[in-house]
Amino acid sequence: MTPLFLGLPEVKTPAVLWLLLIIPVLLGFYIWALYRSRSTAMRFTNTGILGSVMNKQSQWKRHIAVAAALMCLATTIFAWARPMGIEKVPRNRATIVVAIDASLSMKAEDVSPNRLAAAKTKAKDFINSLPDGFNVAVVSIAEHSEIRMPPSTDRPTVLRAVDGIDLQDGTSLGGAIEKSLDAVKMAPGAKDSKDPIPAAIVMLSDGGNTQGSSPLVAANRAVAEKVPVYTIAFGTETGYVDVDGTRERVAPDTKALSDIAERTGAQSWTADSADKLQEVYKQVHSSVGYEPVKKEVTAIWAFYAFCFAVVSGLTTMSVAVRWP
Numbered sequence: 001m002t003p004l005f006l007g008l009p010e011v012k013t014p015a016v017l018w019l020l021l022i023i024p025v026l027l028g029f030y031i032w033a034l035y036r037s038r039s040t041a042m043r044f045t046n047t048g049i050l051g052s053v054m055n056k057q058s059q060w061k062r063h064i065a066v067a068a069a070l071m072c073l074a075t076t077i078f079a080w081a082r083p084m085g086i087e088k089v090p091r092n093r094a095t096i097v098v099a100i101d102a103s104l105s106m107k108a109e110d111v112s113p114n115r116l117a118a119a120k121t122k123a124k125d126f127i128n129s130l131p132d133g134f135n136v137a138v139v140s141i142a143e144h145s146e147i148r149m150p151p152s153t154d155r156p157t158v159l160r161a162v163d164g165i166d167l168q169d170g171t172s173l174g175g176a177i178e179k180s181l182d183a184v185k186m187a188p189g190a191k192d193s194k195d196p197i198p199a200a201i202v203m204l205s206d207g208g209n210t211q212g213s214s215p216l217v218a219a220n221r222a223v224a225e226k227v228p229v230y231t232i233a234f235g236t237e238t239g240y241v242d243v244d245g246t247r248e249r250v251a252p253d254t255k256a257l258s259d260i261a262e263r264t265g266a267q268s269w270t271a272d273s274a275d276k277l278q279e280v281y282k283q284v285h286s287s288v289g290y291e292p293v294k295k296e297v298t299a300i301w302a303f304y305a306f307c308f309a310v311v312s313g314l315t316t317m318s319v320a321v322r323w324p
Contacts, residue, residue, distance in 0.1 A: 071308040
């Protein structure tokens, strides 16, 4: 915005605000005209005639008419500048966090075409099955788990976030749960709400925590925040990966995953029974929250201008018309 108008609300076309400089010019002219009229009035010798021509009541009405006209001009200019306001828009707070394991063990091909690709496919099928109003967040599970997509109803963008997950070193299941809980707090209206956000975490992994604190410690936080953690185990006992020319077995740690789910009051499945994922969102109740959204409020300022125009018009007619 133009520095001269830093005290005003944000507008889309700030250059228009320079027209507000017309207001003090017109006000100055009005004051000068009043002074001139009073100087002229002093030349009247018969003050009784002057009083009959312009009484005190008509003078204050004239001041109101001029003030209202100037305010009408000012608000019209501001409406022309397309002011922006903040409006609280209702939005479903219900949130599902999809956490996908991106550790190197997920490149094992015991699940076709490999564990990571299969997990992405299951995740996208699940996301597409969710109600449109549900928010979906995406978290990648690795040595340093991270939020790839905050809660959003923009399904294409969420799906691209899933596709963008690549293999990384390490597995921190506890860190993934922590990041998922942080993502839940990004849901619409979460900051202003005293009630827990209706949410659930769906973790697609082959287990095998190798980094960070115990996943059950993070699971306890999930319990405290009333967010169940559903888990889906990918892989078979014969799974393996080649690391630096050495073949290593990477059997899934289904117990670790089932323990997390059980601790949080959720369920644990294998990849073969992942079609039961639809049961997850049925346990998450819809809840409407509100989030601040910038919105153009030109119509409001145009209404202000109309009101000032009405006041100016009425007072001008009151001065002009000689009432009996």
